[in-house]
Amino acid sequence: MxxxxxxxxxxxxxxxxxxxxxxxxxxxxxxxxxxxxxxxxxxxxxxxxxxxxxxxxxxxxxxxxxxxxxxxxxxxxxxxxxxxxxxxxxxxxxxxxxxxxxxxxxxxxxxxxxxxxxxxxxxxxxxxxxxxxxxxxxxxxxxxxxxxxxxxxxxxxxxxxxxxxxxxxxxxxxxxxxxxxxxxxxxxxxxxxxxxxxxxxxxxxxxxxxxxxxxxxxxxxxxxxxxxxxxxxxxxxxxxxxxxxxxxxxxxxxxxVRAIHRLLHRFPVDRALEALAGRFRVRTLDLPLPGALDALAEAASEGNAFLLAGDGRFHLADRPDARLLARTIRADRPAAWRTLDATVLHSTLLDEVWGIPDDPQHIAYIHDTAAVVEQAERHNATAVLMHPVREEVVRHLARQGVTMPRKSTSFxxxxxxxxxxxxxxxx
The missing domain is CATH 3.90.1530.10 (Conserved hypothetical protein from pyrococcus furiosus pfu- 392566-001, ParB domain)
Structure with missing residues (x-):
């Protein structure tokens, strides 16, 4: 037993x-x-x-x-x-x-x-x-x-x-x-x-x-x-x-375990990319959605990475500046929490780099990858595609009583x- x-x-x-x-x-x-x-x-x-x-x-x-x-x-x-x-x-x-x-x-x-x-x-x-x-x-x-x-x-x-x-x-x-x-x-x-x-x-x-x-x-x-x-x-x-x-x-x-993506209302991709200059490495991918997601997975295996869409192309943002992360992410949390993509997205990108409040007027949370890309392109908005978190990381943090940023995972x-x-x- x-x-x-x-x-x-x-x-x-x-x-x-x-x-x-x-x-x-x-x-x-x-x-x-x-x-x-x-x-x-x-x-x-x-x-x-x-x-x-x-x-x-x-x-x-x-x-x-x-x-x-x-x-x-x-x-x-x-x-x-x-x-x-x-x-x-x-x-x-x-x-x-x-x-x-x-x-x-x-x-x-x-x-x-x-x-x-x-x-x-x-x-x-x-x-x-x-x-x-x-x-x-x-x-x-x-x-x-x-x-x-x-x-x-x-x-x-x-x-x-x-x-x-x-x-x-x-x-x-x-x-x-x-x-x-x-x-x-x-x-x-x-x-x-x-x-x-x-x-x-x-x-x-x-x-x-x-x-x-x-x-x-x-x-x-x-x-x-x-x-x-x-x-x-x-x-x-x-x-x-x-x-x-x-x-x-x-x-x-x-x-x-799947990712939940973000749709940033009234925030076009060119503004998002302009704000990332000097803070993240950004590469525009000449790939369809499946290939772009594969590139996101490869980049996420080495560190924090995000895929931006909304202008008919995909832009891979990775390798964030270490000093930026140190300044924007809480130091009183476990390393597994500090290195989450969702933590970096909310604490660094949304709060610091883009200055976007986390409320329904500014952000929608969408599970379907193709749907969030389509809505971003239709409304001149920015879709931020996420890579899934491993289930063992989720359980490890939960057992410590540490909660992740909301909508970090989709089981x-x-x-x-x-x-x-x-x-x-x-x-």
Missing amino acids: NTSGPAAGRGLRLTPFRGLRYVPDRVGSLAAVTSPPYDVVVRPDGLHHLESADPHNIVRLILPQAGTAAERHRQAAATLKKWLAEGVLAPDPEPVLYVYEQRSGDILQRGVIGALALSPASEGIVMPHEDVMADIVEDRADLMRTVAAHLEPLLLSYAGGDDGPDGAAAVIERVAERPPLLDTTTEDGFGHRLWAVPDPGERARIESDLSRRQALIADGHHRWATYLRLQRERSTPGPWDFGLVLLVDTARYPLR GPKPATGLVLRSLGTD
Whole structure:
């Protein structure tokens, strides 16, 4: 038995809940009502595409459209209430855990979805690795508070391994041999299957195994901060003491780590390049996007490197001036943090060289590489393409309690939003 991490009973406490799920007969298809997580949707193009895929697409709840934030959140609450009344969404008959599978080609990921207990003791058991922005937490908190539901699970990873027939991994594999509750394929080619785990004995084995584990927040730092914020608002125990999560054993199903790119609004490439003169080495690449990304990877293996785009070409910026880094980067952090590309981007480039505030009016965070380049070229902006951080660096810093600049990583595959929700009124 793997006894690394917290002692049994002092780790993750996962509990069953009554999932809210789409009723297949009331929607065009389950694939058509799903969405990527709210912060992965490339707005406005991706938003409009999802809204037109099906009138009941989950994006109408996670990214409602109205004139003000309050109006958006009230609209989401009204939409959810309407869909429940019409039978578009319905709660499962009893509280269960769920096994969730994603598959595409040689990628296979399985995990367990449940309601995770929140408490001050969660610190050190659930480990964040990125900073959050207060305005985003405020917006998500108001949305959750208004709709009284968790609309999409966080993605948490833990190191399980082979714990024999009574471990969580073994139970998950046995459940995945049964007929699923749902089976659908989304337009990105990923197959999604979901199973209920109603058997108390199987749930107990999963819960016991997880009770000796700690987890890394792979995706959903703002939602995790929102869970904790909303729980602190309540003075009595209740459903707000739990948060909807997907837990994946990365010893069995390693996650992929990708970069999250930056789009600098109203900041053309020529201005960005002019400010880099004498501070970074800059080379213009006569290469298509795949070749430019290969050049970025090679440069990043030797030090900090960034790929700038937006004027129809790619510009590789690397070899920053050592004196500039020493002056702009905090010295009271571990070396692994000081040398992160995201640290150099925010502390040196954005704050010092370019003087760009880190707020939505000036910066957008976009996961899709081609999309961020296309938007930069369309709007005369600058795309800053990043190279992924190695997962071991992320875990190393998280175990030290050191958070990275926000949106430093993108772990995946991410769970599809819309396959199972958690109502705080029925749970």
